[in-house]
Amino acid sequence: MTLHGSCAVTGVAEIPPRRTTRGQTTLGLIGRLAAAAVADAGLEPSDVDGLLVGPQVGETPQHVPATVAEYLGLEPRYGDVVDLGGAAGPGMIWRAAAAIRAGMCDTVLCVLANTRDPDNVPRSPNRNPIREFEVPYGASGANQAYAMAAARHMADFGTTAEQLASVPVFERRNAGLNPDAVFHGKDIAVEDVLSSPMIAWPLRRLEIVMPCGGGAAAVVQRADPARRAPHCPVLLLGAGEKLTHRSLSQAPELTTTPLAAAIATSYDMAGVQANDVDVFSLYDCYSIMLALTLEDAGLCRKGDVGPWMADQDFSSTGNFPVNPHGGQLACGQADLAGGMCHLVEAVRQLRGEAGARQVTDAELALVTGNGATLGEEVAIVLGAAG
Amino acid sequence: MSAVPRPGRLSTPATAEYWRAAADGHLLIQRCLHCGHKQLYPRTLCTRCWSAELGWQETVGTGSVRTFTVIEVPGHPAWREEAPYLIALVELDEGPCLLAGVLGSDPYRVAVGQRVRFVADSGGDPAGPLPFFARDEP
């Protein structure tokens, strides 16, 4: 028994990432997302009997599912926190399907949101090994880890700064068809990326995601062809997950991510190969993250992504549509909701509701999520039901 | 002196000896007495066989840069005035890998594979010495 085809995403909602959400609370954002996702699925609040939420630094440190359920007036039969960083969104989708398949509930609301006040960004009160062994060297935050992954890819394979800079360039161009993107209509060239301030060599500011507030949600139900709903359901065809480390110093490899294994598992469950996929909605917190994922998704050989990217068209009308909405590098990153935004885009594409950026005949999508420092990874394959 | 203080150092019963030795100029790794596996950071169990029987082994102190970055904009404001500075994943010749600062002028004078040598240094922190590395000049 696998989850293949057993469940579907029947509703989605998004509060597009913005630099500031002053005056709002995370619970307030979750309320808006819950209402919108449940309405999108053609359901009533009382239909929700499963609830998956994320950890909320600085607002609700513990008892998060019960707090959110109480706030929303829900009494779910299943509640949990999915704590996988940017992989939490896709991680929620397969967990919801597993809970439904196990008979624990029927309708799971998966929701991730966070507020952001640029003047008051909470620091996580870590007392973990990273805090003990790395912070004392001034190695705080994620930039240093992705920079070190990029540096090793450049050393091993000759990948250049220009090649990595092409990632935010094409994502900004894709965002030209997404009015909700923070950087909608703000095209950039490779030279702009290379002249933006160096943050952690070799990564420059325009290769690093912009932190935002916002959120995204999805409703997962049993796949039921007889159900009447406002939108075509989107089937969960495959899922894979892999966790290997929290700190890059403990990573088994630096240029192949655990996504390689997670994606392979998801392809296997779905019974598909890389070339079958119509839309790639790939986690892209950094230029190097997207580049590594293109390799680990089997689109090109390990190490070849630099020269390979130059020959591809990643637009919605291109040979490999990647992040037609512009991804996080063009839309901003609403913290943990980042990965869920990739899911929302894939669902819109598979429903045929992506408007000007619709990929023609989109039937199969790969969604990836990545958390921490390339160490907690989820991939799911979604298919159009109709 | 930066206006923002550095976050305080942490230590646990499983790691205190590592920090104490490093401050005295000795870089230790853990060695599993059951299966021989060598590891960093120090833990309460062996990551290979889960034995809790672990001993310390002093390293020669040499290793190679597995990868690196030069921090121009620190993630923590307390390091703002130190930038740019070089941090690296150092693979010790004994096997284990750790993140550490690499000292010396011109942080950009480095490459993957650069040979480095352990030095105890405070890195400008009044809390005392940590394991840092210095470039082995050719």
Ligand SMILES: [Zn+2]
């Ligand atoms: Zn052992």
